[in-house]
Amino acid sequence: xxxxxxxxxxxxxxxxxxxxxxxxLGRELQGLEKERRQGRVRPQxxxxxxxxxxxLKGLSGLFGHEHLGQLAHILEDFLDGLRMxxxxxxxxxxxxxxxxxxxxxSMVASGDEAQAAPLDLINRxxxxxxxxxxxxxxxxSLPEDILRSxxxxxxxxxxxxxxxxxxxxxxxxxxxxKSFDEDLRRLASELNECGEVISxxxxxxxGDAEARLSFRLLYACGFDAGDIKEFLPEDAxxxxxxxxxxxxxxxxxxxxxxxxxxxxxxxxxxxxxxxxSVRVPLERLDRIMDVVGELxxxxxxxxxxxxxxxxxxxxxxxxxxxxxxxxxxxxxLQDLQRSVIGARMVPVSRIVxxxxxxxxxxxxxxxxxxxxxxxxxxxxxxxxxxxxxxSPLIHLVRNAIHHGIESxxxxxxxxxxxxGRLLLKAVQRGNEVVLSLSDDGRGLDLEAVRQTAVAxxxxxxxxxxxxxxxxxxxxxPGFSSVKEVGDVSGRGVGLDVVKSELQNLGGEVHxxxxxxxxxxxxxxLPITLAIMPCMVVRSGGLDFAxxxxxxxxxxxxxxxxxxxxxxxxxxxxxxxxxxxxxxxxLLHMPMVNHDEPGFVVVARVGAGRLxxxxxxxLGQHEVVIKPVGSLLDGLPGISGATEMxxxxxxxxxxxxxxxxxxxxxxxSTALETEASP
Amino acid sequence: xxxxxxxxxxxxxxxxxxxxxxxxxxxxPVLQVxxxxxxxxxxxxxxxEIIEILKYRPMTPIPQASDLIHGIVSVRGRIITxxxxxxxxxxxxxxxxxxxxxxxxxxxxxxxxxxxxxVLKVEKLPVDSIAxxxxxxxxxxxxxxxxxCDTRQESILILLDREAVLNx
Amino acid sequence: MKILxxxxxxxxxxxxxxxxxxxxxxxxxxxSTGFEALRVLPGQVFDAIxxxxxxxxxxxxxxxxxxxxxxxxxxxxxxxxxxxxxxxDRDRGLAAGAAAYLTKPFQPEELETVLRSLVTVEG
Numbered sequence: 001x002x003x004x005x006x007x008x009x010x011x012x013x014x015x016x017x018x019x020x021x022x023x024x025l026g027r028e029l030q031g032l033e034k035e036r037r038q039g040r041v042r043p044q045x046x047x048x049x050x051x052x053x054x055x056l057k058g059l060s061g062l063f064g065h066e067h068l069g070q071l072a073h074i075l076e077d078f079l080d081g082l083r084m085x086x087x088x089x090x091x092x093x094x095x096x097x098x099x100x101x102x103x104x105x106s107m108v109a110s111g112d113e114a115q116a117a118p119l120d121l122i123n124r125x126x127x128x129x130x131x132x133x134x135x136x137x138x139x140x141s142l143p144e145d146i147l148r149s150x151x152x153x154x155x156x157x158x159x160x161x162x163x164x165x166x167x168x169x170x171x172x173x174x175x176x177x178k179s180f181d182e183d184l185r186r187l188a189s190e191l192n193e194c195g196e197v198i199s200x201x202x203x204x205x206x207g208d209a210e211a212r213l214s215f216r217l218l219y220a221c222g223f224d225a226g227d228i229k230e231f232l233p234e235d236a237x238x239x240x241x242x243x244x245x246x247x248x249x250x251x252x253x254x255x256x257x258x259x260x261x262x263x264x265x266x267x268x269x270x271x272x273x274x275x276x277s278v279r280v281p282l283e284r285l286d287r288i289m290d291v292v293g294e295l296x297x298x299x300x301x302x303x304x305x306x307x308x309x310x311x312x313x314x315x316x317x318x319x320x321x322x323x324x325x326x327x328x329x330x331x332x333l334q335d336l337q338r339s340v341i342g343a344r345m346v347p348v349s350r351i352v353x354x355x356x357x358x359x360x361x362x363x364x365x366x367x368x369x370x371x372x373x374x375x376x377x378x379x380x381x382x383x384x385x386x387x388x389x390x391s392p393l394i395h396l397v398r399n400a401i402h403h404g405i406e407s408x409x410x411x412x413x414x415x416x417x418x419x420g421r422l423l424l425k426a427v428q429r430g431n432e433v434v435l436s437l438s439d440d441g442r443g444l445d446l447e448a449v450r451q452t453a454v455a456x457x458x459x460x461x462x463x464x465x466x467x468x469x470x471x472x473x474x475x476x477p478g479f480s481s482v483k484e485v486g487d488v489s490g491r492g493v494g495l496d497v498v499k500s501e502l503q504n505l506g507g508e509v510h511x512x513x514x515x516x517x518x519x520x521x522x523x524x525l526p527i528t529l530a531i532m533p534c535m536v537v538r539s540g541g542l543d544f545a546x547x548x549x550x551x552x553x554x555x556x557x558x559x560x561x562x563x564x565x566x567x568x569x570x571x572x573x574x575x576x577x578x579x580x581x582x583x584x585x586l587l588h589m590p591m592v593n594h595d596e597p598g599f600v601v602v603a604r605v606g607a608g609r610l611x612x613x614x615x616x617x618l619g620q621h622e623v624v625i626k627p628v629g630s631l632l633d634g635l636p637g638i639s640g641a642t643e644m645x646x647x648x649x650x651x652x653x654x655x656x657x658x659x660x661x662x663x664x665x666x667x668s669t670a671l672e673t674e675a676s677p
Numbered sequence: 678x679x680x681x682x683x684x685x686x687x688x689x690x691x692x693x694x695x696x697x698x699x700x701x702x703x704x705x706p707v708l709q710v711x712x713x714x715x716x717x718x719x720x721x722x723x724x725x726e727i728i729e730i731l732k733y734r735p736m737t738p739i740p741q742a743s744d745l746i747h748g749i750v751s752v753r754g755r756i757i758t759x760x761x762x763x764x765x766x767x768x769x770x771x772x773x774x775x776x777x778x779x780x781x782x783x784x785x786x787x788x789x790x791x792x793x794x795x796v797l798k799v800e801k802l803p804v805d806s807i808a809x810x811x812x813x814x815x816x817x818x819x820x821x822x823x824x825x826c827d828t829r830q831e832s833i834l835i836l837l838d839r840e841a842v843l844n845x
Numbered sequence: 846m847k848i849l850x851x852x853x854x855x856x857x858x859x860x861x862x863x864x865x866x867x868x869x870x871x872x873x874x875x876x877s878t879g880f881e882a883l884r885v886l887p888g889q890v891f892d893a894i895x896x897x898x899x900x901x902x903x904x905x906x907x908x909x910x911x912x913x914x915x916x917x918x919x920x921x922x923x924x925x926x927x928x929x930x931x932x933x934d935r936d937r938g939l940a941a942g943a944a945a946y947l948t949k950p951f952q953p954e955e956l957e958t959v960l961r962s963l964v965t966v967e968g
Contacts (some may be wrong), residue, residue: 048901063856151904180883181878200903202883291754629757647735649750650737
């Protein structure tokens with residue numbers, strides 16, 4: 001057996017364990033470097049590096065390797081400083097870490113005594129006086145026994161999490177002895193995706209069978225309880241840890257929370273956990289989607305190669321074979337793409353719970369009797385869509401209750417049932433989901449709309465206001481028909497905000513109203529924004545992607561089809577006249593030579609259509625749409641970008657803002673789109 | 678590491694006259710910067726702001742965007758907006774050559790590129806050698822110039838402030 | 846005498862195991878992580894447990910805490926070992942119910958002495 005005296009005899013064992021530790025340390029350091037570049041360094045990575053160096057120090061001490069021990073010792077202090085947040089993991093810190101790692105490797109390989117003491121590194125690693133973070137005034141309701149079993153490092157992470165404004169949770173799970181370690185590691189890595197497991201504490205529960213073990217996990221994260229629950233096994237329990245800030249005794253409750261008001265019996269949102277499902281962060285699915293998009297580009301290139309091969313005399317049969325293989329690959333890739341999109345889908349029912357609570361709460365405060373009904377709430381939409389739909393829908397529900405549905409008395413007088421009905425309906429139509437919210441209230445009050453519009457200067461004093469005009473007016477910025485600011489509705493934001501929020505999601509809003517009988521707001525949305533079939537066109541030497549859903553047809557450009565009406569170019573198409581512009585003009589690109597465009601893309605914009613001239617049609621592609629970044633935010637006509645292969649990017653056109661853009665031909669006024677019959 | 682990216686640590690280290698900068702560091706803090714060339718002048722950015730350095734590759738120009746925006750490029754699935762360093766600093770427009778590089782910088786949550794003529798090296802500047810921009814340069818702040826450093830060995834090094842430079 | 850050694854370092858486990866085997870003829874069970882220790886605990890009755898503080902999955906304090914709240918295991922003396930020089934960790938270990946604290950590297954004799962004082966050695 002081993003002992004510190006047996007150094008020579010057991011050199012082999014020392015070397016093999018030291019090499020293992022150094023290999024793991026090297027992996028950890030590389031991970032840290034990568035994470036630092038991506039701007040997100042996991043504290044767990046620094047702690048793991050610390051642990052490996054710590055073990056190496058112990059090992060060197062055990063076998064009497066003095067120089068290695070010295071270096072490991074100072075490196076351990078250095079890493080301790082990093083994990084305790086005393087100094088940052090910057091480029092120079094990484095440099096010295098990598099250099100130390102390399103030096104230790106050579107010390108282990110060549111034998112310690114052959115090397116001089118690593119004084120240079122020791123000097124660079126030497127850290128200044130230990131600065132203690134000022135004590136945090138906040139107290140937690142963490143049980144004393146848990147607090148006492150935290151290491152210094154875990155305690156530091158706890159305080160860092162509190163400072164970062166994270167919430168603390170105590171997760172209790174009971175797991176079978178047979179598999180608890182795997183289960184727990186899996187759970188911890190899932191939890192670590194969105195937060196940090198600070199401490200894992202096995203605990204004895206009275207009545208625990210021999211075959212089971214209980215654990216309490218101290219977990220910090222920015223989510224709320226409902227979200228964490230989805231990670232947990234069925235029988236796990238969750239306890240929020242209160243954080244008291246002595247300087248902030250009065251905690252303000254946000255509007256949403258107060259409206260949502262909840263006792264446990266009030267929680268419509270709680271859904272039974274589906275045991276057969278896993279929760280995956282959206283970014284991971286985004287990443288898979290990116291890879292699928294890249295694969296499709298490769299496939300495209302393969303197709304090109306196969307075509308070239310098919311041209312050649314000798315390579316023809318090879319080309320055909322490659323072409324077939326690439327066709328098969330394409331089918332499989334599309335399958336894969338559909339599956340990934342499918343994985344992002346969540347049912348509309350996810351937001352119904354919240355709306356139901358809002359309806360109940362508002363009904364109580366307004367003295368109205370209201371029933372929320374849903375239809376097709378199993379209809380699925382991209383998770384990101386669902387998340388962004390919440391606030392516009394809440395706004396529409398408020399509007400319906402405040403302005404639409406009458407008091408029970410008023411309803412009785414109008415010969416209606418005393419209980420008002422709100423119906424949220426979801427239907428899938430092709431690549432779109434249509435959501436509609438209907439109430440059976442009083443409908444748009446045309447006279448009230450007219451008066452408000454006049455008062456706001458949006459309508460002439462004596463102007464008529466029919467239903468059509470009113471429908472347009474209510475979506476205008478600054479219009480709000482609220483007479484007084486209600487306590488639960490009308491916060492000065494109108495339907496225009498709802499409309500623009502939905503347009504940002506690629507959606508459209510329409511309002512239908514029948515005086516006395518009710519109002520329906522219909523929202524149509526693409527099922528997903530992450531990937532879209534697009535027509536890729538070339539114009540002025542640049543490639544642009546146009547969502548296929550916005551294209552009504554494409555045709556060859558013929559000069560005789562284009563005429564001018566009141567100085568503006570129009571395109572005649574089967575008896576209709578459509579406003580026409582060259583895409584280069586719409587985007588204010590230089591028209592170097594006034595070459596005729598080769599093709600015309602007829603786009604649907606709102607209720608109308610717009611014809612655009614482009615140089616070439618490059619074909620239809622499934623396109624992964626990416627944001628263009630904050631520096632280009634708000635550029636008219638552009639909604640994002642996509643990769644076209646080889647690092648080239650193409651811009652994705654945003655048809656509504658493109659149609660609204662002033663063109664040089666039409667002067668400063670927006671290009672009007674012709675309403676189709 | 679891909680062929681097209683370069684690790685900052687791959688760059689030649691500074692050949693400064695300070696072989697003993699270990700002890701130096703203990704007394705005077707140093708700033709590690711990446712020096713690069715723009716229209717014959719030497720500029721630098723704090724190395725901590727830099728994610729990576731890319732070789733120049735063809736870009737997609739953005740219609741209707743400001744002249745400062747050179748274009749966008751897709752790097753490993755992310756779309757990066759590239760700012761033309763020369764135009765940003767009020768110098769003559771860029772000429773793309775074999776030495777042209779894109780310095781990818783952190784800008785909030787997203788990476789943003791800065792097009793430069795040539796990447797020179799990583800230098801360690803003692804902070805006491807950095808002076809405020811000369812008062813004759815009235816629009817220094819607007820151009821994103823944070824200070825100057827005269828190493829007396831080469832031409833003056835002009836220190837840029839990442840946030841101000843990318844505030845376009 | 847049965848001893849459980851919990852340490853993520855192979856060599857440390859071997860060193861401790863060798864020491865107690867030689868000195869007491871003890872039967873040694875080794876665990877490389879706290880989780881492994883939790884798994885072997887129910888099957889046997891140990892006379893002492895020697896555990897490191899810095900380990901992956903669960904640390905020595907967490908293991909100690911568990912042992913001390915468990916009706917069956919709470920009587921087993923636990924020796925905490927660590928290279929950490931911090932007085933704080935030592936105090937914490939003792940406060941959480943550790944019977945003794947050893948700082949690595951230590952001589953076989955030190956371990957022997959500590960163990961002898963904690964466990965009634967037969968023969």
